[in-house]
Amino acid sequence: MTRRAAMCAAVLVAAAARCGAAETAVVKAGAVHTVKGDVLAPGMILIVDGRIAEVGKEIPEPEGAAVYKAEVAVPGFIDAASVIGVAPPRDEESCETTPRVRAADAFDAAAPDVAAARMQGITLARIGPGNRNVFGGMCALVTTYGATARDSIVRDEAALKASLDPEAVRGNRSWDLTPPRSPFFRRPTTRMALVQMFTETLERAKEARAGLRPATLDLEAIGRVPAGELPLHVYTRTAFDLRALLDASARAGVAPVIEGGIEVHRELGGIKARGLAVILTPEAFGAVGALSGAQVRASLPALLADSEVPFALATAGFGLEPLDLGALAVRHGLAPDRALRALTLAPARILGIDGERGSITAGAVADIVLLSGAPFAAGTRVVQVIGNGKLVFPKGGGR
Amino acid sequence: MRRISVYAALWCGVCAAAAHGAAARHVTAVKTKAAIVAADAEIPQGVILIEEGVITAVDAPGRLQIPWNAEVIDASDKIVMPGLVVAHTSEGLERQNESMPDVPWISTFDAIDPFQPYFRRALRDGVAAALVLPGNATRFGGTGTIVKPAGATVDEMLIQRRVGLKVSLAPAGGLNRMGHMQKLREFLRAEQKFLADFQTAKKEAAQAGRPVQEEVPLEHKDMEDLLAGRLTAFVYCQSAGDAVRALELVDEFKLKAVLVLGTDAWRAAGAIAKAKLPVILPPDAVFFDEDPETGEVVRRNLPAIFAQARVPFALQCHSRSINAGSLWQVAAEAVRHGLGRKEALAAITATPAQLLGLGQKLGQIKPGFRANLLFLTGDPLDPRTWVDRVMIDGAFVYERAQDKYLQELIEGTKQ
Numbered sequence: 035m036t037r038r039a040a041m042c043a044a045v046l047v048a049a050a051a052r053c054g055a056a057e058t059a060v061v062k063a064g065a066v067h068t069v070k071g072d073v074l075a076p077g078m079i080l081i082v083d084g085r086i087a088e089v090g091k092e093i094p095e096p097e098g099a100a101v102y103k104a105e106v107a108v109p110g111f112i113d114a115a116s117v118i119g120v121a122p123p124r125d126e127e128s129c130e131t132t133p134r135v136r137a138a139d140a141f142d143a144a145a146p147d148v149a150a151a152r153m154q155g156i157t158l159a160r161i162g163p164g165n166r167n168v169f170g171g172m173c174a175l176v177t178t179y180g181a182t183a184r185d186s187i188v189r190d191e192a193a194l195k196a197s198l199d200p201e202a203v204r205g206n207r208s209w210d211l212t213p214p215r216s217p218f219f220r221r222p223t224t225r226m227a228l229v230q231m232f233t234e235t236l237e238r239a240k241e242a243r244a245g246l247r248p249a250t251l252d253l254e255a256i257g258r259v260p261a262g263e264l265p266l267h268v269y270t271r272t273a274f275d276l277r278a279l280l281d282a283s284a285r286a287g288v289a290p291v292i293e294g295g296i297e298v299h300r301e302l303g304g305i306k307a308r309g310l311a312v313i314l315t316p317e318a319f320g321a322v323g324a325l326s327g328a329q330v331r332a333s334l335p336a337l338l339a340d341s342e343v344p345f346a347l348a349t350a351g352f353g354l355e356p357l358d359l360g361a362l363a364v365r366h367g368l369a370p371d372r373a374l375r376a377l378t379l380a381p382a383r384i385l386g387i388d389g390e391r392g393s394i395t396a397g398a399v400a401d402i403v404l405l406s407g408a409p410f411a412a413g414t415r416v417v418q419v420i421g422n423g424k425l426v427f428p429k430g431g432g433r
Numbered sequence: 434m435r436r437i438s439v440y441a442a443l444w445c446g447v448c449a450a451a452a453h454g455a456a457a458r459h460v461t462a463v464k465t466k467a468a469i470v471a472a473d474a475e476i477p478q479g480v481i482l483i484e485e486g487v488i489t490a491v492d493a494p495g496r497l498q499i500p501w502n503a504e505v506i507d508a509s510d511k512i513v514m515p516g517l518v519v520a521h522t523s524e525g526l527e528r529q530n531e532s533m534p535d536v537p538w539i540s541t542f543d544a545i546d547p548f549q550p551y552f553r554r555a556l557r558d559g560v561a562a563a564l565v566l567p568g569n570a571t572r573f574g575g576t577g578t579i580v581k582p583a584g585a586t587v588d589e590m591l592i593q594r595r596v597g598l599k600v601s602l603a604p605a606g607g608l609n610r611m612g613h614m615q616k617l618r619e620f621l622r623a624e625q626k627f628l629a630d631f632q633t634a635k636k637e638a639a640q641a642g643r644p645v646q647e648e649v650p651l652e653h654k655d656m657e658d659l660l661a662g663r664l665t666a667f668v669y670c671q672s673a674g675d676a677v678r679a680l681e682l683v684d685e686f687k688l689k690a691v692l693v694l695g696t697d698a699w700r701a702a703g704a705i706a707k708a709k710l711p712v713i714l715p716p717d718a719v720f721f722d723e724d725p726e727t728g729e730v731v732r733r734n735l736p737a738i739f740a741q742a743r744v745p746f747a748l749q750c751h752s753r754s755i756n757a758g759s760l761w762q763v764a765a766e767a768v769r770h771g772l773g774r775k776e777a778l779a780a781i782t783a784t785p786a787q788l789l790g791l792g793q794k795l796g797q798i799k800p801g802f803r804a805n806l807l808f809l810t811g812d813p814l815d816p817r818t819w820v821d822r823v824m825i826d827g828a829f830v831y832e833r834a835q836d837k838y839l840q841e842l843i844e845g846t847k848q
């Protein structure tokens with residue numbers, strides 16, 4: 035049904051383009067990786083008013099259209115766990131449960147790391163609070179090419195961020211300890227309490243929503259998760275955290291997205307059985323020896339692909355670009371087309387925006403990256419980035 | 434009778450083998466898919482001859498006769514290149530710095546821990562020689578040691594002791610840059626004066642017929658060699674300002690020097706080029722930088738900048754880094770964003786070998802060079818390529834198939 039609607043819309047904009055009233059552009063590439071469908075080699079993309087109107091081997095060029103030529107065209111990369119535009123500190127440390135804190139309110143579209151992300155081919159990013167709070171706040175979806183924060187924000191409350199990482203415990207002290215040894219007088223102070231607070235807060239939120247207990251603003255916000263209105267992204271660091279998450283989320287009746295993904299190979303069965311998705315960050319599979327006390331598996335992306343667990347590759351501020359992330363995954367056994375999917379359509383699906391983004395299909399937002407060669411091959415780099423139908427790199431974006 | 438003759442025949446065979454072994458030296462011939470003999474030269478299907486751990490010949494198969502008694506290593510599906518050379522690392526040490534600021538007389542030889550994960554990772558990534566120097570948190574940090582990343586003791590790993598002396602211009606111990614520079618100069622001048630006084634005293638003693646102390650006391654030996662240019666100063670410059678001051682210092686005290694640069698020091702590339710000093714670039718050699726005035730974000734490619742300035746440079750990596758964990762990764766990143774392939778390959782082989790004073794022994798596949806070879810599954814700058822085997826001094830010290838840690842790392846996949 036939606037597909038038919040999209041097709042109709044595409045036909046309409048294509049018609050508008052031929053009339054010459056709309057802003058049009060054409061991408062001609064040696065290969066167009068649509069990701070949702072086939073690879074078209076050669077391929078063309080017609081863009082009308084910021085949307086993809088038509089994709090095909092040969093499309094008649096409207097007069098006056100901007101033409102971009104490239105070796106390879108792929109969908110704009112989607113970074114499902116990004117830190118851009120939000121200056122640290124990213125943890126509201128006054129309290130362990132701050133679900134109403136919004137990353138969107140701290141986003142600076144003019145920050146240099148936003149420009150850097152754009153140069154790397156990232157067109158959309160999920161930004162969020164850090165990993166120090168049990169319920170840390172609201173994640174936002176932002177484009178990397180908006181002139182202002184207002185232009186960039188696609189969704190200001192896209193997911194609730196939670197953490198079962200012992201980082202949420204570190205440094206905390208209870209009030210009755212004297213003399214104070216740390217400024218963090220707050221719970222939880224043990225891993226036990228971390229899991230208990232996670233489980234109980236979800237339970238209380240459900241009760242508040244059912245009218246069984248007074249609804250605070252915080253509980254109302256969290257209550258949107260079990261009601262199915264808001265995705266829950268939970269950062270975990272070890273298989274231990276994962277087990278706690280699998281148990282607690284099953285009890286609460288929610289299906290969280292696993293962020294971080296360290297040691298997911300040790301709980302693959304449980305994750306697959308529950309149908310959960312994973313946002314893999316470089317610390318889970320990228321650095322040999324960078325993580326103490328946890329098992330790094332370079333083959334994680336390949337293992338997840340083999341197990342048919344939906345997963346995205348995300349940067350998490352580690353300095354690896356999407357092309358590097360993909361190359362690393364390919365080096366360790368993932369097929370290149372799966373790597374491309376994990377940087378585009380897979381994160382779009384996890385973030386619930388795959389109707390609009392993450393693929394080169396008629397009706398989608400025209401976020402397109404032009405590469406110098408095959409994705410993840412030696413020497414392949416980002417040549418141009420098109421955001422919302424306009425060239426945003428190299429040029430400095432909408433500013 | 435029959436049994437006796439069998440034994441006799443066997444015995445004759447043993448004798449013949451022994452005699453043969455004494456007469457002819459052991460020769461190894463390596464057949465390759467391609468031999469990258471130097472950064473700018475590649476021989477398709479090149480054949481390499483090795484005797485006693487040293488390369489004796491390398492050429493195209495039609496132009497080289499493989500001796501009849503050679504042990505042939507058939508690597509005709511592998512690309513073979515020289516073992517990588519690390520010009521500067523402070524990894525692999527138990528602790529990187531002494532807590533006192535001026536300790537030129539100490540040596541990393543005494544602190545290298547062969548079981549640090551660094552060496553395991555370096556070998557897996559194709560490093561055949563590494564200069565381990567003290568860290569950057571001292572003024573005169575001590576001398577370095579060149580090792581190969583294979584062996585259970587430092588003695589087994591050792592290639593050369595007392596190579597390079599670490600000097601750091603990054604302020605340490607609560608001083609600011611002015612104080613730090615003043616202390617550096619004072620120390621150098623005090624050493625100069627001590628050495629001059631020592632020579633005078635030596636001359637006077639000889640003239641007066643008193644017993645002569647020939648050698649300077651041990652704790653002054655390293656500074657004497659540094660000031661005489663027999664030891665190279667590896668000068669750490671965190672910023673461009675540090676680099677300019679380092680050039681002044683080198684000029685004033687007539688030091689033989691290599692500059693070890695931090696990410697900000699590239700702005701001194703022009704001055705460094707004029708002084709004709711080689712540099713070692715930081716692991717984060719390609720990075721995003723913001724112009725403080727216009728706010729424009731650009732991608733800085735330090736290797737490309739120094740190649741353009743015609744400054745010889747070596748690359749560095751940091752094994753615990755995710756984006757600059759190995760030399761090939763840093764080189765490939767620089768090439769992707771504009772550095773020439775030759776320059777990149779030179780910066781991880783021949784150039785660092787020269788900075789180590791082993792330019793005629795390491796970093797190329799040439800007669801007379803050590804037989805340090807990498808057997809690669811593909812192009813050295815392709816992220817999909819693996820180091821399949823590493824040969825150091827003619828013997829295999831690493832085989833991917835036997836690398837248990839790697840197998841664990843890629844568990845569950847077919848490689």
